[in-house]
Amino acid sequence: MAWKNRRPRGGAAAVAAVAVLLVFSSAAPPEDTVLFRIERADLDRLSADAAAGLFVVQELQTCLLASGPAALPGELAEAGVPAVVLDGKAEGKIYFLVRTPRPEEGDILVGLGTAVPLEERVWLFSPASGDPREIIPPAFRLKRLDLDRSVVWSRGAPAGETAAGAVEAIVPDPRIFEWVARVSNSRLTETIQSLQNFQTRYASTAACENAGTFLYNRFVQLGLACEYETFTFSWAQRQSRNIIATLPGKAVPNRVVIVCAHYDSISDEPETLAPGADDNASGTAAVLEIARVLAAAPLDYTVKFICFSAEEWGLYGSSFYAQRAKSRGERIVGVINMDMISYTDSDDPLLEVYVNPASRWLADQYLEAAETYAPLAASKITDSSATWSDHSPFWDQGFAALCAIEESAGRNPYYHETTDTLDKLNMNYCTSVTRASLASAADLARPHVVRPAPPTGLQARSEIISSLFAAVKSVSLAWDAGPASVAGYNVYRTTTSGGGHVKINSRLLSEPRFSETMLDPATTYFYEVTAVDGQGLESDGSDEVRDDQNNDALPN
Amino acid sequence: MIKTMTRFRIKAGLRAAPVFWWLILGMGPAGLRASTAAGRPRAAVSLEAGMFRAGQAAFRTLYGNGISALSAHVRVRLIDGLWAAAGWRTVKAGGATAIAGPAFNEEEYALEFEMTSIRLGLRYAFDLGRIAVFAGAGGSADRYEERWVDVPGLGGSGKKAGWYAEAGGEYAVFRFLSLSLRGEYTSVPTARGSSLEPDVNLGGLEAAAGLVFRF
Numbered sequence A: 001m002a003w004k005n006r007r008p009r010g011g012a013a014a015v016a017a018v019a020v021l022l023v024f025s026s027a028a029p030p031e032d033t034v035l036f037r038i039e040r041a042d043l044d045r046l047s048a049d050a051a052a053g054l055f056v057v058q059e060l061q062t063c064l065l066a067s068g069p070a071a072l073p074g075e076l077a078e079a080g081v082p083a084v085v086l087d088g089k090a091e092g093k094i095y096f097l098v099r100t101p102r103p104e105e106g107d108i109l110v111g112l113g114t115a116v117p118l119e120e121r122v123w124l125f126s127p128a129s130g131d132p133r134e135i136i137p138p139a140f141r142l143k144r145l146d147l148d149r150s151v152v153w154s155r156g157a158p159a160g161e162t163a164a165g166a167v168e169a170i171v172p173d174p175r176i177f178e179w180v181a182r183v184s185n186s187r188l189t190e191t192i193q194s195l196q197n198f199q200t201r202y203a204s205t206a207a208c209e210n211a212g213t214f215l216y217n218r219f220v221q222l223g224l225a226c227e228y229e230t231f232t233f234s235w236a237q238r239q240s241r242n243i244i245a246t247l248p249g250k251a252v253p254n255r256v257v258i259v260c261a262h263y264d265s266i267s268d269e270p271e272t273l274a275p276g277a278d279d280n281a282s283g284t285a286a287v288l289e290i291a292r293v294l295a296a297a298p299l300d301y302t303v304k305f306i307c308f309s310a311e312e313w314g315l316y317g318s319s320f321y322a323q324r325a326k327s328r329g330e331r332i333v334g335v336i337n338m339d340m341i342s343y344t345d346s347d348d349p350l351l352e353v354y355v356n357p358a359s360r361w362l363a364d365q366y367l368e369a370a371e372t373y374a375p376l377a378a379s380k381i382t383d384s385s386a387t388w389s390d391h392s393p394f395w396d397q398g399f400a401a402l403c404a405i406e407e408s409a410g411r412n413p414y415y416h417e418t419t420d421t422l423d424k425l426n427m428n429y430c431t432s433v434t435r436a437s438l439a440s441a442a443d444l445a446r447p448h449v450v451r452p453a454p455p456t457g458l459q460a461r462s463e464i465i466s467s468l469f470a471a472v473k474s475v476s477l478a479w480d481a482g483p484a485s486v487a488g489y490n491v492y493r494t495t496t497s498g499g500g501h502v503k504i505n506s507r508l509l510s511e512p513r514f515s516e517t518m519l520d521p522a523t524t525y526f527y528e529v530t531a532v533d534g535q536g537l538e539s540d541g542s543d544e545v546r547d548d549q550n551n552d553a554l555p556n
Numbered sequence B: 001m002i003k004t005m006t007r008f009r010i011k012a013g014l015r016a017a018p019v020f021w022w023l024i025l026g027m028g029p030a031g032l033r034a035s036t037a038a039g040r041p042r043a044a045v046s047l048e049a050g051m052f053r054a055g056q057a058a059f060r061t062l063y064g065n066g067i068s069a070l071s072a073h074v075r076v077r078l079i080d081g082l083w084a085a086a087g088w089r090t091v092k093a094g095g096a097t098a099i100a101g102p103a104f105n106e107e108e109y110a111l112e113f114e115m116t117s118i119r120l121g122l123r124y125a126f127d128l129g130r131i132a133v134f135a136g137a138g139g140s141a142d143r144y145e146e147r148w149v150d151v152p153g154l155g156g157s158g159k160k161a162g163w164y165a166e167a168g169g170e171y172a173v174f175r176f177l178s179l180s181l182r183g184e185y186t187s188v189p190t191a192r193g194s195s196l197e198p199d200v201n202l203g204g205l206e207a208a209a210g211l212v213f214r215f
């Protein structure tokens, strides 16, 4: 029941606008939950608070799919935001977002249950009976919708607009070049062959579970901590497993970069033959290969290598993971999802990188890493309706995520067929994409550098120099000299203890002391110092001192 | 000048308003009469040099215990021993900053101080032949400025009202010339200050000596 889970809105003045709209409705006796759509173009007429109060089930490029009490669409219409009711009694129903192979093929859905077109090739579908994966042809991509959860969506800029200055330019790191060079075409090929050898990896089959065990063992062989994450999906309460390997961060292990791909497959004979070489043994092989190369790499942030299952059934594995990550407060920096990265009919293939508006910075970072390190030409596509792979559940939870996928113009004709096999793939292309993803992930996770230790023994004394009508403060700092590897020191000052420190020396200080004068006598200043080594690497700040902290000490 | 005095009078809130108006309006004709009449002098001009010792320790720390002062006064006899006085005084000194509170490096900056005052007052003199002794008091309009010599912008300046009280004696060398010896107490509250002294008063004690020309 969606309405019950609407975010609290009672007394908060901040939601006054939406309260007028909504409290009226909730005051009425319990009523039906309706599923409706609103056009993005109309959202401008909704106040920010009212928009924030919407219970959005799915964000799409041109519209929002939302739920609420039966009276809400009428009230929205009065506010100038027409809401088209898609289902007047949505409680307890199971809905999928279906992406059709071609625009005209949506009609197939109509005979199989309740089907409403939302956008070109995007349909809302509720099956009359049975699991949609078992009744809808494999070429149709599915995403199970969760009507009990409001997704994180962005009201902001329409598609195609670039995020301005969101990403700092990449400073090429020689270690990343080394790692990228170690990505092996033959290992990728071998992994794809091994995965294809399971005949099918259709989630729910024993072969798929065996493939999961195979991946688990590969991660363990790399020396990575690895775990199964078991989840339930489909009508028949089937189970499958995500495979999660973790490379702990050296400096900030609670920040996590995710490199992922789904390892399950599908075809029109899914129980027996679904080789899924491109979709998605290719992405899975890339995850394994990136894990192999980075297994011993010193990175500041944690990297999780995840092979998701039941993607083809409706993104179940990734939805399960993303929801739990959100609940446990996992600090996900960015998600790099690879899905179909090895088929091309071009001599000069392009990679497509799909993001939602909030993740555009991540695509920019990926494109720059790809160009710098792979090198690989890639194009960024901002499309909230690109809900057809494992990045989408991360978007729903408000995480930055992208999907790297081969060019749509020449997409694999063997897609979701029993003929999606290794011999159709361009392994140089696969290698390039793997390299680009490795570079992006390594850059995101910050290659660890050994910085000098912060200076110790910082002492501060201040004196007030005064005349009859004016006074200035003069501060003297001294600290313990660092080891010989330290080339000099920087001094940082703030007037707010604990934050906002600004460097005040213009040149590196060669001696472990510093003084400054002409400061405001009525202000208390706080100082930190850092040590800088011969390569210009700077330590973290020392303990902070107040300007008069050591005034009581014995005179010099 | 009259304008300044008037403003000063209002600012100072002195009670002797009628006396001041009389003085301002009557000084010209009275002076003229004095210079033409025979007998006892009716007007005097004094020029004096003095040594000023500030009342506040902060001032003395910065500028020393004694700083030089120069003054000039014009006096007109009103009735028997009672004189009205108008005067000008300046004190000027160089000094150096001081440390307020704990001192480590004892950083120091050169200072300059200057104060100029214009005053109006009354004096009563007892004539004892060649010697006269007197006491008086009045108000002052004071303009002061302190500068940090090497740090443009630091220091302070302002205009304030104060008062003074004096006592001393004169010895008549000739009929038209006397020597004077005088002590005075001044008070110039500024309502400003610094880390060293939050409420600065630029007054103190001064001992002055000089010449008096009598007409």
Ligand SMILES: [Zn+2]
Residues within 6 Å of the ligand: A262, A279, A280, A311, A339, A340, A389
């Ligand atoms: Zn796929």
